[in-house]
Amino acid sequence: MENRKIPAHIGIIMDGNGRWAKQRNLPRSEGHKAGAKVFKQICDYAGEIGIKCITFYAFSTENWRRPPEEVQALMDLFREYMGEAQERQEENLQKGMRMHFIGHREGIPDDLNELFDTTEEESKDADKYDVNIAINYGGRLEILDGFKKIAADVKDGKINPEDITEQMISDHLYTAGEPDPDLIIRPSGEYRLSNFLIWQSAYSEFWFSDILWPDFTPADLDKAIDDFNNRNRRFGGV
Numbered sequence: 296m297e298n299r300k301i302p303a304h305i306g307i308i309m310d311g312n313g314r315w316a317k318q319r320n321l322p323r324s325e326g327h328k329a330g331a332k333v334f335k336q337i338c339d340y341a342g343e344i345g346i347k348c349i350t351f352y353a354f355s356t357e358n359w360r361r362p363p364e365e366v367q368a369l370m371d372l373f374r375e376y377m378g379e380a381q382e383r384q385e386e387n388l389q390k391g392m393r394m395h396f397i398g399h400r401e402g403i404p405d406d407l408n409e410l411f412d413t414t415e416e417e418s419k420d421a422d423k424y425d426v427n428i429a430i431n432y433g434g435r436l437e438i439l440d441g442f443k444k445i446a447a448d449v450k451d452g453k454i455n456p457e458d459i460t461e462q463m464i465s466d467h468l469y470t471a472g473e474p475d476p477d478l479i480i481r482p483s484g485e486y487r488l489s490n491f492l493i494w495q496s497a498y499s500e501f502w503f504s505d506i507l508w509p510d511f512t513p514a515d516l517d518k519a520i521d522d523f524n525n526r527n528r529r530f531g532g533v
């Protein structure tokens with residue numbers, strides 16, 4: 296589409312890895328590996344087409360309910376990706392990728408948290424686009440974490456309860472300072488948010504598809520953005 300508007304922030308729920316593997320009689324972990332490749336490809340492509348902020352949902356606070364072998368395989372995959380990201384640090388910086396790991400840090404293995412911190416620190420001056428990776432992320436826990444900080448400020452007398460604003464709540468979320476997602480993409484044929492960006496998505500446009508995440512291509516991202524361009528966003532107005 297010519298002259299299309301690129302959403303300021305896109306959220307992607309990377310779902311369907313398990314079913315993709317099942318279709319091929321492969322273990323679920325192979326689906327996650329294939330999904331990780333697609334993540335890298337889409338992440339690069341997002342920068343190429345001028346997206347300023349993109350959030351990938353990689354592991355939810357509810358995903359700990361999975362069998363320990365699967366959780367382990369996912370953590371190993373995150374480690375592998377982080378190792379590669381370290382090696383490609385120069386390249387990623389050139390691409391202008393500022394990395395941000397959003398989620399509840401407690402519960403994530405220490406070595407992974409350290410890799411998250413180093414990568415965030417090393418990419419902090421990149422200025423083309425923000426890439427958020429949501430790991431141990433849950434929208435409700437994010438709001439709860441923010442609430443606890445606000446409550447502490449009330450207790451310490453720094454603010455009065457009646458002074459709490461919506462903006463203040465947004466500023467206490469992991470996505471503080473970033474625009475709310477204009478577009479949320481969920482492949483895999485599920486029609487739900489699964490606790491993803493629940494505060495921030497109040498006025499997001501949603502794009503659902505039956506494609507399984509490992510089959511998702513840059514052309515699908517383009518299709519979602521084109522469809523987004525045909526939406527009429529009213530924000531409650533007329």
Ligand code: IPE
Pocket residue numbers: 309310311312313314315353354355358369483
């Ligand atoms: C998404 O794929 C990856 C994570 C949630 C970590 P799934 O593993 O949920 O794949 P399906 O939904 O079982 O196909």
Ligand code: IPE
Pocket residue numbers: 308309310311352353354355358485487489
């Ligand atoms: C959502 O997918 C979480 C991620 C993609 C990381 P799930 O597969 O966990 O979602 P449900 O369980 O189908 O709602």
Ligand code: MG
Pocket residue numbers: 310311312
């Ligand atoms: Mg799933």
